[in-house]
Amino acid sequence: MHLVKISLELPGxxxxxxxxxxxxxxxxxxxxxLEAILSYLASPRSRSNAYLDILLTPVEGAGPEDYCVEYGGEDVD
Structure with missing residues (x-):
């Protein structure tokens, strides 16, 4: 799975x-x-359930840390 770093602004x-x-x-x-986004995308209104099946298929030896990397908030070029 290809990971993409994002930044978002939330109310404090x-x-x-x-x-x-x-x-x-x-x-x-x-x-x-990540869990919240996956849950949102898996809702009945979503048309990406086939893609989510691929994303949610367990990979032997992989854990949650392999799917989500938290970083210190520095800007990403």
Whole structure:
């Protein structure tokens, strides 16, 4: 899977809640965001379910850290 780094702007209170919930679940923030995006794309209105089947097919030996990389917020060229 090809990974793409993105940056997004969130309201401060939303980001604090996101970090708190991620910590409660013992997950990195990036993993929680990835799960939310995948859930959104898998909704009935989505036409990309075939693509999601490919994305969600487990790869032997791979873990969540292989699918989402959280970085320190530096700008990406």
């Amino acid at each position: 209170d939303l980001y604090c809640e996101l970090r708190r919930r991620a910590a409660e679940e013992g997950k990195p923030v990036g993993e929680v965001i």
